[in-house]
Amino acid sequence: MKKYNVAVLGATGAVGQELLSLLQERNFPAAEIKTLASARSAGKEIEVAGISYTIEAATPESFADVDIAFFCAGGSVSKELAPAAVAAGAVVIDNTSAFRMDPDVPLVVPEVNKEAIFQHKGIIANPNCSTIIMAVPLWPLHKAAGIKRIVVSTYQAVSGAGKEGMDELREQVEASCKGVEVEPKVLPVGSLPKHYPIAFNLLPHIDVFDEEGYTKEEWKMVNETHKIMDPNIAVTATTVRVPVYRCHSESVNIELERPLSPDEARQILAEAPGVKVLDDPEQMLYPQPLMLEGEDDVYVGRIRKDLSVPHGLNLWIVGDQIRKGAALNAVQIGEVLAKEGRGI
Amino acid sequence: MKKYNVAVLGATGAVGQELLSLLQERNFPAAEIKTLASARSAGKEIEVAGISYTIEAATPESFADVDIAFFCAGGSVSKELAPAAVAAGAVVIDNTSAFRMDPDVPLVVPEVNKEAIFQHKGIIANPNCSTIIMAVPLWPLHKAAGIKRIVVSTYQAVSGAGKEGMDELREQVEASCKGVEVEPKVLPVGSLPKHYPIAFNLLPHIDVFDEEGYTKEEWKMVNETHKIMDPNIAVTATTVRVPVYRCHSESVNIELERPLSPDEARQILAEAPGVKVLDDPEQMLYPQPLMLEGEDDVYVGRIRKDLSVPHGLNLWIVGDQIRKGAALNAVQIGEVLAKEGRGI
Numbered sequence: 001m002k003k004y005n006v007a008v009l010g011a012t013g014a015v016g017q018e019l020l021s022l023l024q025e026r027n028f029p030a031a032e033i034k035t036l037a038s039a040r041s042a043g044k045e046i047e048v049a050g051i052s053y054t055i056e057a058a059t060p061e062s063f064a065d066v067d068i069a070f071f072c073a074g075g076s077v078s079k080e081l082a083p084a085a086v087a088a089g090a091v092v093i094d095n096t097s098a099f100r101m102d103p104d105v106p107l108v109v110p111e112v113n114k115e116a117i118f119q120h121k122g123i124i125a126n127p128n129c130s131t132i133i134m135a136v137p138l139w140p141l142h143k144a145a146g147i148k149r150i151v152v153s154t155y156q157a158v159s160g161a162g163k164e165g166m167d168e169l170r171e172q173v174e175a176s177c178k179g180v181e182v183e184p185k186v187l188p189v190g191s192l193p194k195h196y197p198i199a200f201n202l203l204p205h206i207d208v209f210d211e212e213g214y215t216k217e218e219w220k221m222v223n224e225t226h227k228i229m230d231p232n233i234a235v236t237a238t239t240v241r242v243p244v245y246r247c248h249s250e251s252v253n254i255e256l257e258r259p260l261s262p263d264e265a266r267q268i269l270a271e272a273p274g275v276k277v278l279d280d281p282e283q284m285l286y287p288q289p290l291m292l293e294g295e296d297d298v299y300v301g302r303i304r305k306d307l308s309v310p311h312g313l314n315l316w317i318v319g320d321q322i323r324k325g326a327a328l329n330a331v332q333i334g335e336v337l338a339k340e341g342r343g344i
Numbered sequence: 345m346k347k348y349n350v351a352v353l354g355a356t357g358a359v360g361q362e363l364l365s366l367l368q369e370r371n372f373p374a375a376e377i378k379t380l381a382s383a384r385s386a387g388k389e390i391e392v393a394g395i396s397y398t399i400e401a402a403t404p405e406s407f408a409d410v411d412i413a414f415f416c417a418g419g420s421v422s423k424e425l426a427p428a429a430v431a432a433g434a435v436v437i438d439n440t441s442a443f444r445m446d447p448d449v450p451l452v453v454p455e456v457n458k459e460a461i462f463q464h465k466g467i468i469a470n471p472n473c474s475t476i477i478m479a480v481p482l483w484p485l486h487k488a489a490g491i492k493r494i495v496v497s498t499y500q501a502v503s504g505a506g507k508e509g510m511d512e513l514r515e516q517v518e519a520s521c522k523g524v525e526v527e528p529k530v531l532p533v534g535s536l537p538k539h540y541p542i543a544f545n546l547l548p549h550i551d552v553f554d555e556e557g558y559t560k561e562e563w564k565m566v567n568e569t570h571k572i573m574d575p576n577i578a579v580t581a582t583t584v585r586v587p588v589y590r591c592h593s594e595s596v597n598i599e600l601e602r603p604l605s606p607d608e609a610r611q612i613l614a615e616a617p618g619v620k621v622l623d624d625p626e627q628m629l630y631p632q633p634l635m636l637e638g639e640d641d642v643y644v645g646r647i648r649k650d651l652s653v654p655h656g657l658n659l660w661i662v663g664d665q666i667r668k669g670a671a672l673n674a675v676q677i678g679e680v681l682a683k684e685g686r687g688i
Contacts (some may be wrong), residue, residue: 149652153497153595155546155584177521194628201634202499202586202593204646204660209625213606213648222651234652238595238660240499242546243587249546251497251582251595262557281553284538290545302548304557307566308493308578316548316582 060084086122129325146257247289354417404428430466473669490601591633
């Protein structure tokens with residue numbers, strides 16, 4: 001199999017490190033792996049899954065000879081460096097929101113719209129974490145019975161705010177054990193003037209506020225679902241940060257065009273790629289975020305008929321935010337490119 | 345004002361203690377307050393809000409001369425002792441699920457259906473905590489524009505599982521600080537064979553499982569909303585325990601008969617009894633459970649037009665589970681009885 005030169009931009013972050021780990025774990029056909037970050041980290045050695053990498057400062061010149069570049073730094077870094085990477089001949093798999101809604105950029109969850117990958121013009125976007133985790137199990141149900149409307153409420157882990165978010169929860173919990181106070185500095189949104197505690201709390205505020213009183217995170221769930229799955233699905237979302245480390249959970253209510261019983265839904269989901277059904281109330285089995293850290297699949301349970309509409313279902317969906325919600329989905333896109341050898 | 349002899353059954357529990365504290369705080373017209381609990385606690389002295397009480401063992405004979413009896417022990421205790429209390433001439437305000445759906449028992453949220461109190465035949469039921477917290481702000485919106493359907497996902501505090509639930513979260517968090525493991529013993533449901541951690545986790549399982557794959561907690565939100573507000577409202581619920589100490593939060597999506605803008609909803613809610621609007625995205629103001637511990641009002645924020653249906657709204661509702669979700673609502677019912685002097 002052909003091997004590819006790979007770059008990971010944002011290699012010092014939570015997603016970057018998970019991505020490096022996944023490239024090894026999944027035997028990604030990499031000839032070389034270049035680890036890039038801001039100039040501040042240049043020269044730093046990091047060790048991921050037993051392998052040492054030396055961080056290089058990311059510049060527009062970093063991408064000569066790179067075939068596939070995973071971008072896991074912020075949106076502004078992607079906007080600045082992706083054009084240079086593409087000009088140098090790399091395919092950029094971008095984990096930020098910078099290009100997701102660009103009509104020239106495919107937005108891909110491989111289990112849903114793998115073929116869109118090959119329409120890329122240099123950049124392929126990895127969707128928002130909460131959107132990916134919802135799309136993987138909803139897609140096979142949509143194909144089976146046509147989803148008309150989605151009402152989703154999320155329970156999102158602090159890993160969505162990166163290492164800083166995870167450190168902040170840990171710090172606040174440790175302070176509470178010592179009976180001291182610690183000033184919140186990161187959540188809900190690092191760049192905003194006010195910060196609130198997340199330990200023993202909930203923050204109904206992920207990413208900045210946007211039109212109509214919705215946050216950008218909520219709009220991402222609407223707009224990205226339209227782009228990945230189907231623009232005809234009506235979607236409304238409420239996104240909430242919870243004191244959980246790294247799995248996102250979602251309470252999802254769907255209205256379908258055609259009847260679909262919970263048993264039929266379970267059977268469809270049991271056969272769907274990237275999905276595991278964990279749904280046995282009698283045995284007290286249902287997805288729990290603490291139990292599913294590090295899992296690749298999206299887990300679905302609490303599948304019930306919604307008795308308030310003709311063809312409705314309620315589902316409880318849990319997936320690892322750093323893996324399927326970010327790094328794994330990006331690596332899977334890279335694997336499709338590498339396997340098909342097209343478009344690189 | 346006439347004074348009444350009061351009994352608090354379950355005086356050693358979280359709700360019982362809050363209730364004792366509220367009776368003082370709100371100057372309830374009590375002549376005497378009798379504190380009852382299981383025989384195990386008999387003779388025990390408790391101090392609440394600076395006042396000492398001696399626990400007496402609850403027996404069918406405990407209610408002679410009692411005018412108003414607040415029942416805050418379990419459902420089985422209510423079933424056993426409420427008939428005796430009624431026979432002795434007391435009005436029972438029952439905080440358990442024992443009689444809530446009994447057609448002879450009014451189920452009351454004073455802000456919604458105060459008049460139902462006077463139809464009692466000795467027992468008045470206090471609704472389930474998550475139902476009360478939802479009904480207080482939804483009632484004025486229902487009156488204004490007619491709620492057709494509710495899709496609710498809850499984020500419920502451990503206080504809903506009593507002192508034991510709160511102790512369990514604290515214990516697990518402290519163990520995590522020490523880097524040790526502690527075996528879960530209480531959540532999700534004390535009486536079930538398996539227990540799962542709640543610290544850094546979510547449990548989509550509150551109360552036991554019942555028909556159609558729903559938990560009893562989820563059915564309570566459906567059936568009690570019908571009884572308190574309107575049997576024509578379609579309701580579907582997903583109830584989830586979160587690592588928060590004592591405020592319940594709810595992501596509520598409503599479909600209305602008639603259009604109601606977010607601004608109109610805010611204005612209606614600002615004037616509604618028992619409700620406070622905290623909804624200013626620009627100032628990062630929205631209800632947070634950690635900030636609202638001990639508050640009497642139910643707080644509403646994140647009020648947005650649901651763009652996926654003709655007349656939809658999304659709301660984020662937070663209320664103190666022990667106060668308005670339990671003890672305060674019961675005391676308010678008692679206050680109506682005491683004030684009107686009818687039916688005692």
